[in-house]
Amino acid sequence: MNIKVAMPFYLAIFDLDETLIAADSARLWSHFLVKKGLAPLSLLTHEQAMIAAYAKGTLDMASYMTTTLEPLKGKTPHIIKQLVDDFIHEVITPAIYPQALDRIEWHRKRGDHILIISATSEHLVKPIAAALGIDDVIAIEIKQNNGVYTGKTTGILSFKEGKVERLKLWLQQQKHSYKGSYGYSDSINDLPLLSLVNKPFAVNPDPMLAMHAQMQEWTIMDWRHDNNILR
Structure with a gap:
């Protein structure tokens, strides 16, 4: 019988984009690729329309991923990692909310288990999380074939209800359970996840999300960034 032991600490779940960083990492990545000449300018036009749908909570995530992963097609993870490392240094690090770092450290000092769940693909989320000192990540998984990216996703997309599904699968793989959970996000798309945490x-x-948070008397956090971040 597999009996999980409840641990005396909490699970702290953070969204990434517009929550820990003052921007959308996938959008910044697209701009970065266009600037480097690795993606066509038309990518930004298509993505802009999709971001508007995201803000309304009506985004077709499968279509969005097909569009934004196109530049990865045929490239090796090693090549992409080199680009992502430069991207994080040049673009993401300056976009991190100082208050996010403070909150992460607050949870770390309490001994809480910190997890990022993002609707951005893993080739970006995992190294960004590592830069933040966070080991555990749930992100959209991308498919490889013969050692190169195919431009396709695999598994359950960690978006809206998909975040909850992926979290439940992740919890099943843990050797212990938690005393409770915290959840942080900026988006109405994460309402299913925020409604699940304690x-x-x-x-x-x-x-x-602001309207829902006010009606439910959730805590609203106002984080600010001094840098002029591309949005």
Whole structure:
């Protein structure tokens, strides 16, 4: 019989984009690739329309991933990692909310288990999380074939209800359970996840999430960044 032991600490779940960083990492990545001449300018036009749908909570995530992963097709993870390392140094590190670092450290000092769950693909989320000192990540998984990226996703997309599904699968793989859970996000798309945790926090929430947070008397956190970050 597999009996899980409850640990005396909490699980702290963070969204990434517009929550820990003052921007959308996938969008910044697209700009980065276009700037480097590795993606066509048309990518930005297509993505802009999709971001508008995301803000309304109506984004077709499968279509979005097909569009934004196109530049990875045929490239090895090693080549992409080199690009991502430069991207994090040049673009992401300056975009990190100082208050996010403080909150991560607050949870770390408490002994809480910190997890990022993001609707961005793993080739970006995992190294960004590592830069933040966070080991555990749930992100959209991307398919490889013969050692190169195919431009396709695999598995359950960690978006909306998919975040909850992926979290439940992740929890099943853990050797212990938690005393409770915290959740942090800016987006109405994460309402299913925030409704699941014991202590939800709306970080710089979009209008729809802000309204829901006020009605449910959730804590609203106002994080600010001095740098002029591309949005």
